[in-house]
Amino acid sequence: MASGAHEEARGVHEGILRRQSARESSARTYARALPIVPVRARGLTIEGADGRRYLDCLSGAGTLALGHNHPVVLEAIRKVLDSGAPLSVLDLATPVKDAFITELFRTLPPGLADRARVQFCGPAGTDAVEAALKLVRAATGRTGILAFAGAYHGMTAGALAASGGARDVQVARLPYPQDYRCPFGVGGPSGAELAARWTESLLDDPKSGVPLPAGMILEPVQGEGGVIPAPDAWLRRMRQITADRSVPLIVDEVQTGVGRTGAFWAVGHSGITPDVMVLSKAIGGSLPLAVIVYRDDLDVWEPGAHAGTFRGNQLAMAAGTATLAHVRENGLAARAADLGSRMLSQLAELPGQFACVGEVRGRGLMIGVELVHPDDAAPAHTGHALTPSGDARVSGADVPAPDGHVPAPGGRVPGPSGCGPAQERHGSAPGDRAPVPGGPEPEPTGPAPVSPGPARTPCPAAPELAAAVQRECLQRGLIVELGGRHSAVVRLLPPLTISDEQAAAVLDRLADAVAAVGRRHEEYGPRRPSRHGRPPGPARRVG
DSSP: OOHHHHHHHHHHHHHHHHHHHHHSOTTOOHHHHOOOOEEEEEBTEEEETTSOEEEESSHHHHTOTTOBTOHHHHHHHHHHHHHTOOSBOTTOOOHHHHHHHHHHHHHSOHHHHTTEEEEEOSSSHHHHHHHHHHHHHHHHSOOOEEEETTOOOOSSHHHHHTSTTOSSOOSEEEOOOOSTTOTTSOOHHHHHHHHHHHHHHHHHOTTSSOOOOSEEEEOSEETTTTSEEOOHHHHHHHHHHHHHTTOOEEEEOTTTTTTTTSSSSGGGGTTOOOSEEEEOGGGGTTSOOOEEEEEGGGOOOOTTSSOOTTTTBHHHHHHHHHHHHHHHHTTHHHHHHHHHHHHHHHHTTHHHHOTTEEEEEEETTEEEEEEBOOOTTOOBOOOOOBOTTSOEEEETTOOOOTTSSOOOTTOOOOOSBOSSOOOOOOSOOTTOOOOOTTSOOOOOOOOOOOOOOSOOOOOOBOHHHHHHHHHHHHHTTEEOEEESTTSOEEEEOOOTTOOHHHHHHHHHHHHHHHHHHHHHHHHHOOOOOOTTSSOOSSOOOOO
């Protein structure tokens, strides 16, 4: 771009950003950390008004399964526009809607597809969560809800109440299993078993203060909570616990669905069949669409019990049908599993190179890198390599084996010092039996013996380092998101269509950004967080 044209483009870019800052709500989020003005996009690539190009690993917070402006999506939208069909029809039947439901049902878990009902909701996942909560309350006659620490289900009142950041306690909160920040300090199968036993005790203890609830809602991978994949065996245990007590299980697949985690729906890894599935984001093919799919015997609603003016968005249904079919027909879920595994294996080198990287984890093309304040005085220890679910989690004490791969389950490779001693893994995961393809759902083997071992203390989260990595990524033409309890997890959500060459470029830019921040962190010294998990007042600026 010529100098004069570049200056003109830069002026347009800055003018739009100034007007946005002056006119839009202070609640805006992404625009604060990502001061870009997209004007063109295709696949993984975004071009800004200033002429700069970026690799987009935010993907509309996971909405763009096929990336920006995929040809099959554009063709489906143009076909509806050119046909003269109505664009918004409330809940009336149309050929476009019929085709979408047919394709959606074709992808559902077998135990649900044969007896499913679908409710079209307002065009956001949070409204679908509200619908799911209303449905199970109507069907059971009960009111309470079980949800999990770290969850994110949306921004409306009921969805927020079930999310980890709720200000008022309106649901019973349960521990979500994880390794690095295990609420019981043990991680692994022992931590998952303790979490399952806590759930059973809460439901079965007549003095727990928690009456039998209307439903349980969970995410198979906590995305906004920090990219934390639930162990498959633990998910099967939750399914068994809820089924035994006639508590409907709601699975929020708003971000994990449509191939993102390496299975078409993330519940496919564990083989469970939920009673209710909450679906949005990618199912609309980049346009607003949200539904719940549920077991037919729960369909007790009166007409109009849940409605929404824009639940008949025909363009979104056409784009969604094209997206669902393309992902299914081209095996993009399996592609996500393979490429995601390779990306995680390469990122596994980061904790061994930089003490400020606490853990790398993820499943499929849903990947997180947690930034931490390392404890200089902590003793050396070894950490966890792979969970029973097969998703990779690599802590600051886990380094790749000599062949470059993450150690196999049970493999322990010595690494650098961390913030506390890890424990040996004891027993097996709760109900840890893999489902047989095409066969019946596995039966849990019952509670495993728990011998926790010494507690493991994770390093304090470093949100300012994560923000610095995000800025460094943007300077290198890479768009990433932040998440996690303290916004200390750098997240990758690339489209499923990302090529091997593009994935290599993403990893190179991310590693370079982490290296830049890591070097500055080591040079200037850590900024210790306060007792509330926030960085202290005036100190050396990091990043």
